[in-house]
Amino acid sequence: MKLRILGCDGGIGRGLRTTSMLVDDDVLIDAGSGVGDLTLDEMANIRHIFLTHSHLDHVAFLPLLVDSIFERIEQPIVIHGLPATIQALREHVFNWAIWPDFAKLPVVNKPVMKYQEHPAGDICEVGGRRFESIPMNHIVPTVGYRVESAAGMSFAFTGDTTTNDTFWEAVNAYPRLDLLLLEVAFSNEYEDLSNSARHYCSKTVAADLAKLKLDPQIYLTHHKPEENSRILEELEQLVPDRVIKQLKNNKSFSL
Ligand SMILES: [Zn+2]
Ligand SMILES: [Zn+2]
The missing domain is CATH 3.60.15.10 (Ribonuclease Z/Hydroxyacylglutathione hydrolase-like)
Incomplete structure (x- = not known):
């Protein structure tokens, strides 16, 4: 895939x-x-x-x-x-x-x-790949996706969300996750705004990453312009045990 x-x-x-x-x-x-x-x-x-x-x-x-x-x-x-x-x-x-x-x-x-x-939680197979939707916590009804290839490799994408248990429970239900694409819109300076818009900021995503029992590659997505380096710096402090990178446009993965 x-x-x-x-x-x-x-x-x-x-x-x-x-x-x-x-x-x-x-x-x-x-x-x-x-x-x-x-x-x-x-x-x-x-x-x-x-x-x-x-x-x-x-x-x-x-x-x-x-x-x-x-x-x-x-x-x-x-x-x-949905x-x-x-x-x-x-x-x-x-x-x-x-x-x-x-x-x-x-x-x-x-x-x-x-x-x-599809109701949240539905699994849809397309050409041997399995798209599982996961209910998230955003300002409008939102799902994330866990996608598994025919060969059993997988990635998960949070979509837009703030603190939740549903996503972490859904990905932890499987023994393997190769890649995690994680939204973080704001640095901690905008914590109040991130909470009211129901996005993650560095602090809330760090707390939720403690729920993850697997060890995928982790890439951040959806940062507001000019926020990416601050978010990465904050997460280096808050989540020192994980390697977290910034996603880039046109990056490709083989799964
Ligand atoms: Zn968005
Ligand atoms: Zn949104």
Whole structure:
């Protein structure tokens, strides 16, 4: 299983991209502005998109993606998400006012995309890979994902969240985790803001990392612009027993 990071920033600006990652050639997790770096051929290969939640930094390029490739698509791209996430897309994005309803276009019986709702905790198999959604603690209904390859290697992605037990229990339920992609939006200076927006800051993520019983590679994602070096410095102090690195756009993993 290949994993390519398209976007891992908590904002935009030159060189910055919001959350999206490509699993092998055919599955996206989230569709933030990182999607814009894919070629048309790469976009046309995408068959499934698993969304963590409805926030704009995770779905912003979904409308533009389907519009860019609708002529090339034989079968609808399947948009997977919580019922609340799908409902938000229907009501607030693909509502003809913000963007046309591509679940009915170019023609109703052969649309470019279709929705598949999953309750949190669902496991969805796609081409031998297993996508398990995990309920998280964010300001809107949100899931993280644990993804396992046919060969038994795995990564987990928190999506957006603050302190929780659900994610850590879900990943600890398996004997193996190779890679952990962990959101930390803010340094401790913004602890109050991180709590009210229900994101991790350094202090809260350090406390939750104590719940992890496995030893994956750990990479941080979703930091606000200019916060990454401060978060890393704080975590070096708070979690000295783990090696924690900053995720970078266009980084690839083989799992
Ligand atoms: Zn969010
Ligand atoms: Zn976000």
